[in-house]
Structure formats: C-alpha cells, structure tokens
Amino acid sequence: xxxxxxxxxxxxxxxxxxxxxxxxxxxxxxxxxxxxxxxxxxxxxxxxxxxxxxxxxxxxxxxxxxxxxxxxxxxxxxxxxxxxxxx
Amino acid sequence: xxxxxxxxxxxxxxxxxxxxxxxxxxxxxxxxxxxxxxxxxxxxxxxxxxxxxxxxxxxxxxxxxxxxxxxxxxxxxxxxxxxxxxxxxxxxxxxxxxxxxxxxxxxxxxxxxxxxxxxxxxxxxxxxxxxxxxxxxxxxxxxxxxxxxxxxxxxxxxxxxxxxxxxxxxxxxxxxxxxxxxxxxxxxxxxxxxxxxxxxxxxxxxxxxxxxxxxxxxxxxxxxxxxxxxxx
Ligand SMILES: [Zn+2]
Numbered sequence: 001x002x003x004x005x006x007x008x009x010x011x012x013x014x015x016x017x018x019x020x021x022x023x024x025x026x027x028x029x030x031x032x033x034x035x036x037x038x039x040x041x042x043x044x045x046x047x048x049x050x051x052x053x054x055x056x057x058x059x060x061x062x063x064x065x066x067x068x069x070x071x072x073x074x075x076x077x078x079x080x081x082x083x084x085x086x087x
Numbered sequence: 088x089x090x091x092x093x094x095x096x097x098x099x100x101x102x103x104x105x106x107x108x109x110x111x112x113x114x115x116x117x118x119x120x121x122x123x124x125x126x127x128x129x130x131x132x133x134x135x136x137x138x139x140x141x142x143x144x145x146x147x148x149x150x151x152x153x154x155x156x157x158x159x160x161x162x163x164x165x166x167x168x169x170x171x172x173x174x175x176x177x178x179x180x181x182x183x184x185x186x187x188x189x190x191x192x193x194x195x196x197x198x199x200x201x202x203x204x205x206x207x208x209x210x211x212x213x214x215x216x217x218x219x220x221x222x223x224x225x226x227x228x229x230x231x232x233x234x235x236x237x238x239x240x241x242x243x244x245x246x247x248x249x250x251x252x253x254x255x256x257x258x259x260x261x262x263x264x265x266x267x268x269x270x271x272x273x274x275x276x277x278x279x280x281x282x283x284x285x286x287x288x289x290x291x292x293x294x295x296x297x298x299x300x301x302x303x304x305x306x307x308x309x310x311x312x313x314x315x316x317x318x319x
Contacts, residue, residue, distance in 0.1 A: 020294070023275065044232075050237040051230070051237065054244040054301055054304065057250060058250065058265060058269040068153055079175060080175065
C-alpha cells in the first residue's frame with residue numbers, strides 16, 4: 001500500500017479521518033480535501049465506500065432489538081415497585 | 088449526475104463517489120436525528136410524570152429503553168444474568184430519582200450512564216481490559232485498506248449473524264462505543280458523556296473500534312448456510 005499524496009492529503013490521513021467523514025463531523029475544508037483525495041485515489045475510495053456501508057449496516061442493526069423475555073420485564077417492575085415503596 | 092447533494096448543514100457529499108452510502112445516510116442518520124428530537128422531548132414528559140408517581144409513564148420509559156440498557160450492560164459485564172441485575176438496578180435508581188434527571192441530557196443518555204456505572208462497579212474487582220494501542224495503519228491494513236478486497240467487509244456486515252459474531256470477538260471497550268454511537272444512535276457528545284470521555288477522545292476510540300470490527304468481519308469465515316453472492 002503506497003501512501004500517496006492526492007488532493008493535498010495522504011492516504012494515511014484519509015484513513016485516519018474516515019469515521020469523522022462518514023459521521024459528517026469534519027469541517028468543510030477538510031471534507032473537501034478528503035473528497036478530492038477519494039475522487040483521485042481508487043484504493044481509498046474503494047475502502048471508504050465499503051467501510052461506510054459497514055457502518056450503515058451496524059446502524060440498521062439498532063432495529064433488531066436484543067431479546068429480553070417479557071416476563072423478565074414484569075418481574076423487574078414488580079420488584080422495583082416493592083423496593084421503591086420501601087425507600 | 089455529478090451535482091453534490093446537501094444532507095446536513097455545512098456538508099456536501101459527492102453524489103458520484105458515495106451513492107449507496109448516501110442513501111443509507113438519508114434513510115438512517117437524517118431521520119434518526121429528527122426522530123430523536125421528538126422522542127427526547129416525550130421522554131422528558133414521561134420522566135416528570137414518573138417523578139410525580141405515574142407508574143404508566145415509568146413503564147413506558149422502561150419499554151422504550153430496556154433494550155439499550157440491557158445491551159450495554161451485557162457488553163460491560165459480559166454476562167446476561169449480570170446484565171439483568173444491572174438493568175433492574177438502573178431502572179430502580181431511575182424510578183427513585185426521576186426528579187434529578189436534568190433537562191439538558193437526554194433521558195436515554197442519563198439511563199445509559201447509570202447503567203454503565205452500575206455495570207462497572209460490578210466489574211470493578213475483575214478490572215477492565217484495555218485495547219492495545221496498535222498503530223492506525225496496522226488496523227487499516229487488517230481491515231482491508233489497500234488490499235483490493237474491502238468489499239468483503241461490506242458483504243459480511245450485511246448479514247446480521249456475521250455482524251453479531253464479529254462484534255462479539257471485540258473487547259468490551261470497543262463494543263460499547265459501537266453500541267452507543269452506531270447501534271443506539273446516540274450523538275457523539277452524548278455517547279462520549281456516557282463513557283466519560285471528551286468527544287475527540289471518544290471519536291478516536293470509535294474509529295479504532297470500527298476498524299477492528301472491519302478486520303474481524305474480513306477475517307471471519309462465511310457462516311454455514313449463508314450463501315454469499317459473488318460477482319458472477
Ligand atoms: Zn488514498
């Protein structure tokens with residue numbers, strides 16, 4: 001892997017900024033430099049796109065809740081009401 | 088076709104480069120943000136009704152946040168039974184001290200911070216594992232940066248089973264930042280608050296955790312019974 005200077009940024013800097021880019025946390029100037037690099041560097045573009053879609057998949061996972069038994073919740077509630085009344 | 092599309096204030100995305108990523112952003116991130124504002128306001132209503140002794144309101148708080156609390160507690164304690172214990176302690180604390188929930192933080196952030204503290208106290212004797220400080224470049228190389236096959240991480244991540252399995256191979260520190268920021272969709276500042284870090288330190292940890300997740304996805308053999316579609 002060559003650390004190439006494209007669009008005024010090195011590949012290694014793009015790698016370091018990738019999460020901030022995906023989260024839209026970069027300032028406008030850095031965003032533009034990262035994008036110029038991505039447009040001119042197939043390696044970083046290829047990795048960044050797939051890294052970004054991994055993050056999107058992870059975010060979609062929030063729609064599939066961890067199974068908590070319904071009776072665990074009602075057990076918990078009745079204990080809380082008992083303990084809560086004691087305080 | 089090449090016209091940049093504006094998604095969030097101050098940020099433009101090149102439509103050519105990130106087309107598929109962009110559509111997920113539109114569906115996921117953007118909606119999540121607006122939804123979370125409405126939901127956060129409703130949560131605050133529910134919490135003040137809880138403070139006035141309204142059990143129905145409290146039960147709504149529980150049903151809206153039990154999954155997030157349980158998921159975080161399970162990662163920190165590494166055990167489902169301990170996580171149930173943490174969940175009960177968390178909601179008991181919330182029930183008793185609903186009036187102390189400030190209006191600045193979101194109710195979810197407040198609950199998750201209680202859950203994390205409670206879980207850590209349980210774990211205190213055993214100590215916390217701290218991920219080794221590997222150079223970022225190595226994490227990138229493991230994740231497929233510069234390798235020519237980074238699509239394997241996106242393909243693997245599209246299957247929930249693969250994603251769960253890869254997540255479970257990461258240390259608790261990595262898992263909790265991914266859960267808070269990506270799976271629960273907390274804002275960076277909120278997630279950082281739950282973990283007790285500054286926002287920049289949190290983002291650094293998040294990026295490393297995502298790269299390690301990518302590395303785990305890339306290294307994992309395909310699951311039995313899952314047909315991975317190739318380019319043929
Ligand atoms: Zn590059």
